[in-house]
Amino acid sequence: MDAKKVLVSIKALTKRFPGIVALNNINLELLEGEVHILVGENGAGKSTLVKVLSGLYSQDEGYIKFRDVSYAPRDTREAINTGIRVIYQELSLIGTLTVAENIFFEQLPKKRGLLDSSTLNRKAQDLLERVGLDIAPDRPVRFLGIAQQQQVEIAKALAGKSQLIIMDEPTASLTSKESEKLFAIIKLLREQGKSIVYISHRLKEIFDIGDRVSIMRNGELVDTCDIREVTTEILVKKMVGRTIGKKIPFLESHNPDYSTPILSVEGLKRIGTDTSVSFSLYPGEILGIAGLVGSGRTEMIRALYGLDPKKCQSIKLNNKPIDIKSPRQAVKAGVGFLTEDRKDEGLLLTLSSSNNLTITDLKGIAKHGVLSAQVERTTAEKLIQDLQIKVQSYRQIVGTLSGGNQQKIVIGKWLYKRCEIFIFDEPTRGIDVGAKFEIYNLLWELAKKGKGIIVVSSEMEELIGLCHRILVMSKQEIVKEFTRDEFDQEKILRVSYKNYV
Numbered sequence: 456m457d458a459k460k461v462l463v464s465i466k467a468l469t470k471r472f473p474g475i476v477a478l479n480n481i482n483l484e485l486l487e488g489e490v491h492i493l494v495g496e497n498g499a500g501k502s503t504l505v506k507v508l509s510g511l512y513s514q515d516e517g518y519i520k521f522r523d524v525s526y527a528p529r530d531t532r533e534a535i536n537t538g539i540r541v542i543y544q545e546l547s548l549i550g551t552l553t554v555a556e557n558i559f560f561e562q563l564p565k566k567r568g569l570l571d572s573s574t575l576n577r578k579a580q581d582l583l584e585r586v587g588l589d590i591a592p593d594r595p596v597r598f599l600g601i602a603q604q605q606q607v608e609i610a611k612a613l614a615g616k617s618q619l620i621i622m623d624e625p626t627a628s629l630t631s632k633e634s635e636k637l638f639a640i641i642k643l644l645r646e647q648g649k650s651i652v653y654i655s656h657r658l659k660e661i662f663d664i665g666d667r668v669s670i671m672r673n674g675e676l677v678d679t680c681d682i683r684e685v686t687t688e689i690l691v692k693k694m695v696g697r698t699i700g701k702k703i704p705f706l707e708s709h710n711p712d713y714s715t716p717i718l719s720v721e722g723l724k725r726i727g728t729d730t731s732v733s734f735s736l737y738p739g740e741i742l743g744i745a746g747l748v749g750s751g752r753t754e755m756i757r758a759l760y761g762l763d764p765k766k767c768q769s770i771k772l773n774n775k776p777i778d779i780k781s782p783r784q785a786v787k788a789g790v791g792f793l794t795e796d797r798k799d800e801g802l803l804l805t806l807s808s809s810n811n812l813t814i815t816d817l818k819g820i821a822k823h824g825v826l827s828a829q830v831e832r833t834t835a836e837k838l839i840q841d842l843q844i845k846v847q848s849y850r851q852i853v854g855t856l857s858g859g860n861q862q863k864i865v866i867g868k869w870l871y872k873r874c875e876i877f878i879f880d881e882p883t884r885g886i887d888v889g890a891k892f893e894i895y896n897l898l899w900e901l902a903k904k905g906k907g908i909i910v911v912s913s914e915m916e917e918l919i920g921l922c923h924r925i926l927v928m929s930k931q932e933i934v935k936e937f938t939r940d941e942f943d944q945e946k947i948l949r950v951s952y953k954n955y956v
Contacts, residue, residue, distance in 0.1 A: 459486040462619060462650050463508070463526070463539075467517035470503055477503040479674045481517070485619065490641060490651045492661045492682065495671035496694050496915065496948065501654055504671070505621055508652075509541045510534035535561070538618035542608045542625065544749070550597035555579035557596050558611045582610040586640050602633035609640060620644065621652040624749065626660060638664050656747045658687045658952060670694055691952070695915075695945050709903045711740035711923055715774060717907040718876055722768030725751075725758045730931040736876065736907040741898060743922035744911040747951050751931035752911045753795060756878050760785045760792045772875070786815065791869030793862070795880040795911075801865045804854035808846050809835030811853050811864050815872040838867040842897065859890025866897055876907045883917065895921055915944050927951055 461484050468481040478500050485491050495501050506512040508519070510528030519526045521537055528534040531541075548557045555575045556563070564571040564578070572593075579592035588606040596604060605625060612620045622641075626634040641651055641664050655661055661668060665682040670693040677693050716735035724731040732755055736742050746752045758765035761781040770777055777788045785792065794800040803811055812835045813820050820831040835849040844863045846856065853864055862882065869877060879898070883891040898908055898921065912918050918925050919942050927935040927950045935950045937943075 459488055461485070462487045462522060464520040464523075465517070466519075468504075468507065468514050468519065469516035470507060470512060471515050475674075477674050478507070478514070481676050483669060483676055483679065485650055485652065486667075487618075487650055488645055488648045489666040490645055490653055490664050492665040492668040493652055493654045493671065494656075494658070494661070494668060494690060494694060496913070499671040499694070500674040501671055502623075503674075505541055505623065505652070505654070508534070508539055508619075508621065535615055535617070538616060539621070540612040540615060540617040540619075541621040541623065542605070542612065544624040546601075546604050546608055548596045548604055548607060551595065553593045553595055554583070554590060554599070554607055555592035557607055558582060558592075558614050560611075561615065578614075579610070582613055583607075585613060585643075586610050587636065587643075602629050602636065605629070605637065606640065609644075617649070619650045619652065621654070623654045624656065625653070626655065626657060634660065656749075656952060658690060691945065691948060695948055709739060711902070712738045712905070713740075716771070717773060717905075719769070719771040719774075720759065720767070721770075722766075723755065723759060723770075724766045725754055725931070726764040726766065728931050732928075732931075732933050734926060734933060736909060738905045738907060739902050740924065741902050741908045741910060741922045743918035743925040744909065744928060745915065745918055745925050745947055745951060746928035748913070750928040750951070752928050753880055754931070755928065756792070756880060756909065756911060760790065760878065762792075786872065786874075789873070789875040791815075791872060791874035791877050793865050793869070793877065793879045793882060795884065797861055797865050802853050802861060804852070806853060807850045808839065808844070808853055808856070808864060809849040812838050812867045812871055815868045819871070834871065838871060842867050842870075843893065857890065859893060862890070862894060863897070866894075870901075874906070876909070877901060878909045878911075880911045881913065882910060883912075883914070891917075915947060919944060919947075929953060 463485040465481055465483040468478055469476065470478040481504065493501050503512065507514050510531045510533055513527065526537060528537065549560070552560070558579050559575055564574040576592040583590065583592060586606045586609050588603060588610070590599070590603065596607065599607065609620070625637060629637065641653070644651060653661065653665065662682060667679060668682050668685060668690070669679040670677040670690060672694055717738045718736040721733045722731045723733065744752045744756070754763065757763045759779065761779045761784055770779055772788055779785045779788060782792070798804060803814065809831050813831050817826060820827055820834055822830065832849055839846060839849060842863045844860050844867065846860065853861060856864070883894055898910070902908055910918065910922060923939055925937045925942065925947060926933050927937070927947060929951060934953065937947060
């Protein structure tokens with residue numbers, strides 16, 4: 456069998472963000488006519504690598520060549536024109552347009568300045584036949600199922616003469632039969648000389664379609680292997696590595712009070728799902744929520760907080776029933792939520808540090824119904840001192856602070872509200888190592904004061920080093936609980952992948 460030619464060559468590729476090396480010295484070759492699997496834990500660097508290839512990010516060091524020609528796309532349009540297209544898990548089709556219009560959206564055929572519908576539909580029909588989709592090209596996309604929409608996305612990639620098609624979790628919303636149909640299309644594309652980069656948490660399926668597999672961990676490329684030379688166990692071991700929970704020394708200065716829960720949740724079900732979750736949180740406990748992207752971690756806590764519609768048998772705070780249908784009711788009950796997206800959802804970036812710290816309880820800084828600048832300043836300065844927030848003054852605009860200090864501001868505003876329960880979604884994302892440990896110490900201090908803390912994190916080492924218990928979610932359900940003496944990174948990861956293998 457003739458050796459395959461190199462389509463994309465990546466050398467010493469490095470990408471940094473403030474306080475983080477997202478990609479570190481990546482060296483990788485993608486071959487013509489191969490299905491190249493990309494695996495790794497959440498946060499391993501897969502998405503960043505894809506975004507560099509697709510023109511969303513530019514690298515800081517290293518270079519990429521496409522067919523031996525230097526490749527540094529300034530945007531996604533340039534990447535598409537070169538021959539690289541990404542099909543994301545969240546499809547990008549326009550529901551009000553027809554199948555044909557979506558496929559050729561970037562190059563609609565025209566006749567005398569008007570849309571040439573007959574040519575459009577004929578060309579679309581040819582591509583639909585290539586991907587095995589038997590539908591009318593003039594049918595609106597909104598009437599298609601997810602699997603059919605995905606086939607339209609593939610047809611769209613072929614219309615643009617894409618040579619490298621990157622598929623991000625393509626089977627996440629597909630049934631077994633729909634997945635099998637997708638695999639048949641992928642094999643057909645490979646036979647036609649197309650190259651596929653396939654990202655998936657479902658380890659079993661990669662052995663059905665993959666030629667080679669690359670494993671990423673902590674922004675680095677650990678290994679690239681022939682798919683026939685590895686097993687699921689080998690892949691998991693390479694994804695986890697050898698440093699298990701040692702980077703974050705767990706603080707054992709106190710034990711939670713496990714006599715009575717501070718929060719009890721029974722039968723919490725998001726509208727639109729068939730599954731429910733039940734769990735308890737105890738005073739002084741840091742409870743971790745683990746799981747893969749799409750496992751339902753963030754969706755669960757958003758529903759609990761009243762951000763998303765839900766049904767629930769009961770929610771009890773200190774053994775008393777509470778009704779949380781909105782974030783306002785959650786705050787009133789003493790629950791603070793530190794959102795994953797602190798910049799868009801957790802902070803008012805154009806306002807001062809003092810404004811942000813006191814926004815949760817304006818009555819507390821008012822005198823006779825009028826806001827007091829002096830009370831606001833005194834309150835803010837105490838929080839800044841207690842949390843060791845690095846600011847030039849209480850007047851400094853929050854948008855000018857570092858990520859770690861912004862996160863402290865978010866914690867501070869809920870401390871000021873005197874919350875009993877804190878929900879942290881990815882509390883250290885985008886924060887440098889030094890600031891991370893400051894956040895960990897803040898969480899431990901809150902726990903020592905008897906607060907109940909829920910932490911959702913994609914970093915397994917973070918959960919293992921920080922928490923008293925860890926709940927693992929998969930497909931919108933809690934599938935396993937680990938107590939502190941049971942913590943083992945490889946075991947937790949295996950449980951996370953269990954329903955995907």
